[in-house]
Amino acid sequence: MKSLTIKPTHVKNSRGSPGNFLEILFRILIVLLLLAGFLVAIQCMGGSFKLMGKGTSEALFNGVVNPFSALAVGILATVLVQSSSTTTAMIVALVGSGEVSVEHAVPMIMGANIGTTVTNTLVSIGHVRQSGAFRRAFAAATVHDFFNVMCVAILLPLELMTGVLSKIAIRLTDVFAGSSGSSFKSPVKSAVKSAYKAILECLEYLGLDGTPLAVVLLVFGIALTFFCLIFITKNMRSLIAGRMEQALNRSLGRSGLIGIGVGILVTVGVQSSSITTSLMVPLCAAGILTLQNAFPIMMGANLGTTVTAFLASAAADSSAGLTIALVHGLFNLFGTALFFPFPAMRQIPISCAEGLAERASKNPMWVIGYVLGVFVLVPLIGMWVFNSID
Amino acid sequence: MMRWLQKLGPENRSLQQIHSHFLQMLVDGRHIFDASANALIGGTDLDVIESDLFTTDQRINATEQAIRREIVVHGSIHGAATFPALLVMMSLVKDAERIGDYCKNIFQLARVGAVLGTPEQTAEMVILKDRISKVIVRAHGIYKSQDEDDAKGFLDETADISSTCEGIVREDLRSVGENRAGRVLAHRYFKRVVSHTGNIVTSVVMPLDKLDYFDEPKR
Numbered sequence: 001m002k003s004l005t006i007k008p009t010h011v012k013n014s015r016g017s018p019g020n021f022l023e024i025l026f027r028i029l030i031v032l033l034l035l036a037g038f039l040v041a042i043q044c045m046g047g048s049f050k051l052m053g054k055g056t057s058e059a060l061f062n063g064v065v066n067p068f069s070a071l072a073v074g075i076l077a078t079v080l081v082q083s084s085s086t087t088t089a090m091i092v093a094l095v096g097s098g099e100v101s102v103e104h105a106v107p108m109i110m111g112a113n114i115g116t117t118v119t120n121t122l123v124s125i126g127h128v129r130q131s132g133a134f135r136r137a138f139a140a141a142t143v144h145d146f147f148n149v150m151c152v153a154i155l156l157p158l159e160l161m162t163g164v165l166s167k168i169a170i171r172l173t174d175v176f177a178g179s180s181g182s183s184f185k186s187p188v189k190s191a192v193k194s195a196y197k198a199i200l201e202c203l204e205y206l207g208l209d210g211t212p213l214a215v216v217l218l219v220f221g222i223a224l225t226f227f228c229l230i231f232i233t234k235n236m237r238s239l240i241a242g243r244m245e246q247a248l249n250r251s252l253g254r255s256g257l258i259g260i261g262v263g264i265l266v267t268v269g270v271q272s273s274s275i276t277t278s279l280m281v282p283l284c285a286a287g288i289l290t291l292q293n294a295f296p297i298m299m300g301a302n303l304g305t306t307v308t309a310f311l312a313s314a315a316a317d318s319s320a321g322l323t324i325a326l327v328h329g330l331f332n333l334f335g336t337a338l339f340f341p342f343p344a345m346r347q348i349p350i351s352c353a354e355g356l357a358e359r360a361s362k363n364p365m366w367v368i369g370y371v372l373g374v375f376v377l378v379p380l381i382g383m384w385v386f387n388s389i390d
Numbered sequence: 391m392m393r394w395l396q397k398l399g400p401e402n403r404s405l406q407q408i409h410s411h412f413l414q415m416l417v418d419g420r421h422i423f424d425a426s427a428n429a430l431i432g433g434t435d436l437d438v439i440e441s442d443l444f445t446t447d448q449r450i451n452a453t454e455q456a457i458r459r460e461i462v463v464h465g466s467i468h469g470a471a472t473f474p475a476l477l478v479m480m481s482l483v484k485d486a487e488r489i490g491d492y493c494k495n496i497f498q499l500a501r502v503g504a505v506l507g508t509p510e511q512t513a514e515m516v517i518l519k520d521r522i523s524k525v526i527v528r529a530h531g532i533y534k535s536q537d538e539d540d541a542k543g544f545l546d547e548t549a550d551i552s553s554t555c556e557g558i559v560r561e562d563l564r565s566v567g568e569n570r571a572g573r574v575l576a577h578r579y580f581k582r583v584v585s586h587t588g589n590i591v592t593s594v595v596m597p598l599d600k601l602d603y604f605d606e607p608k609r
Contacts, residue, residue: 245404
């Protein structure tokens with residue numbers, strides 16, 4: 001006979017089955033291989049820029065000499081590839097190979113931060129049929145846009161006037177990698193270099209030389225970066241999905257610092273700020289996460305995504321790669337420090353996002369105008385105008 | 391390190407957590423039913439029970455809301471593949487929550503001093519109450535084990551209790567003379583508690599679109 005008392009139910013912290021455990025180990029191994037592939041991809045891109053020769057690369061990157069034009073390039077490139085990790089990795093490769101200076105790369109890195117926000121804005125459009133849910137979803141998506149645009153509006157002019165970000169980054173590079181003039185010796189670099197040389201020899205064996213070799217190497221590097229980042233994200237997402245869910249459940253309605261921590265951890269885990277910020281959209285749309293609670297998680301995502309640039313800098317040829325990665329980290333750290341501690345400052349992007357979402361929920365033309373304007377037209381016009389001025 | 395690794399992975403521990411919270415709602419549902427039915431039939435001190443009863447109901451409501459939040463988070467992270475399970479859970483928590491609501495109604499009958507009929511009729515109600523209490527315990531066990539045969543037997547039993555309650559309600563509604571409103575309402579609430587408990591168990595044997603409709607072919 002069955003007992004008639006119900007014991008309170010607690011879920012045991014069950015251990016995974018052996019099969020599951022093997023799958024986890026397999027996925028970790030895949031991620032490590034993909035990470036190695038990612039570093040090789042950075043090396044290939046850096047190598048291709050060197051192979052192009054000074055004249056070709058100068059002609060290619062002439063457009064980024066103007067900081068506002070470089071900012072527009074950063075936005076457009078990220079919107080196009082839908083991944084700030086890819087853009088920042090490419091920028092690190094460019095700077096690491098010495099083809100673009102840190103000074104010229106800083107606005108591009110800032111542009112990548114703005115460009116990456118388009119993903120969650122597009123995700124929010126999925127709620128357009130329900131006015132209330134769409135208003136909350138669109139506000140959650142655009143609060144990240146406003147925050148990044150405001151950070152750039154404050155920190156880019158400051159950087160242009162004082163060079164504060166690059167100066168601190170150079171100092172830190174000296175600390176981490178020795179004096180700024182020396183060649184940066186990364187522990188993984190020799191292994192990555194060997195793989196790169198093997199690829200180069202293969203391409204040369206196929207009869208490629210000079211500019212065609214550089215172009216093929218560049219295309220291969222970009223494709224490999226894409227491939228590795230996509231599958232790192234896919235595998236890591238699968239690996240940490242349970243932990244991610246626990247972290248999000250615990251952070252609902254909690255203080256901002258916990259939100260920042262969750263944002264950093266989830267983004268570092270899945271190697272994609274877009275995944276973290278896009279996750280906020282349905283949670284806000286359903287009303288279980290307020291904009292005030294989602295905003296710190298997004299700031300954390302901005303900080304967490306800088307890890308990709310640091311990883312990429314491990315394969316860069318010079319310490320300048322690490323410097324630009326540090327600039328990326330410092331930019332997001334300064335942005336968070338400017339907005340997070342002060343409730344009045346924190347409220348500015350939130351109010352802007354709520355105001356825009358209110359209008360957008362009443363008239364969808366605001367959505368179309370906003371997405372096309374901020375992520376396509378303004379950067380395109382900006383690039384054209386500033387290049388014309390130069 | 392090994393322990394850390396074992397906690398990673400795609401295994402759905404978070405879904406287990408949601409199930410665990412739901413089963414806790416059934417534990418509370420049985421407790422609130424016993425408390426309210428004892429208040430109505432057993433003559434327990436109402437003031438003693440009231441605070442416990444309302445605290446339990448609030449806990450049931452809070453658990454329902456927590457499960458809903460967990461459902462949204464789970465769906466956002468794991469995507470479309472998990473939606474059927476989450477939609478089922480969304481329906482089940484509502485049933486578990488309604489058990490609490492009907493128990494509050496039963497308690498309110500006790501509070502207003504509802505007349506329950508003759509001592510023999512009250513004794514029959516005590517038997518019925520015990521059956522319903524056991525049914526909730528069984529529902530908890532069946533949901534946990536997902537045993538389909540057990541679930542089918544269970545649904546037959548709930549149909550039997552429901553028909554007993556319905557019979558008493560019909561009979562009392564037709565009778566003239568003494569006030570039987572309290573008795574009618576009590577049996578009506580008993581039936582609703584049994585129906586919602588039965589709905590929960592339909593999830594073990596019925597597809598998503600047929601949830602709550604186990605008895606439809608019999609109609």
